[in-house]
């Protein structure tokens with residue numbers, strides 16, 4: 618519910634604010650199809666998959682461990698919001714390696730930042746994201762997974778926000794305060810830039826990039842976004858490899 622409400626609020630803002638509306642509506646029909654498919658996969662198909670197939674897989678392989686992880690609900694929240702977030706940091710860095718880049722590059726083809734590009738990706742590449750599996754496993758293991766699931770929703774809501782431009786100006790004090798803890802839309806915008814894609818790999822927290830020397834948060838925003846791609850829609854959705862490789 619929280620994620621859906623966040624999506625609706627940010628979608629309304631995107632369509633109400635002149636500049637963001639112009640930018641969002643300037644995308645081609647093909648990009649609408651790509652972005653809509655991504656949102657359906659990440660917002661509907663993956664959660665269903667996690668609660669049925671992935672959960673069922675663990676229930677079949679490890680039936681004796683169901684509900685055996687008895688931790689305080691606050692710790693369950695931390696486990697997801699901080700623990701899984703750190704795993705994702707390294708997962709995202711791996712997706713930028715030569716070996717895996719093709720499976721992630723489509724996310725970097727968006728020419729503007731807005732809510733609708735949040736889940737732009739090759740459809741099956743969600744299966745390479747660590748939290749899809751780890752979250753399924755931990756929901757299975759936890760005795761009381763409610764706050765763990767709340768942290769999943771918060772993470773997904775922040776992901777939507779991070780792709781918008783609805784935030785404080787990068788030179789403002791408020792941005793400084795937010796960025797002390799979170800990866801804000803300003804830092805993620807640089808991750809989508811042509812020059813600094815190897816910076817700001819984090820999702821929720823900025824500490825991981827700060828710790829590992831990949832943090833980049835200047836007082837201005839990038840002027841251009843997105844890498845060039847000569848892949849057609851079908852290849853972007855299903856087979857982002859040869860013959861038309863996405864340019865790195």
Ligand SMILES: [Zn+2]
Nearest residue numbers: 709713721808
């Ligand atoms: Zn990336």
Ligand SMILES: [Zn+2]
Nearest residue numbers: 724780805809
């Ligand atoms: Zn992104």
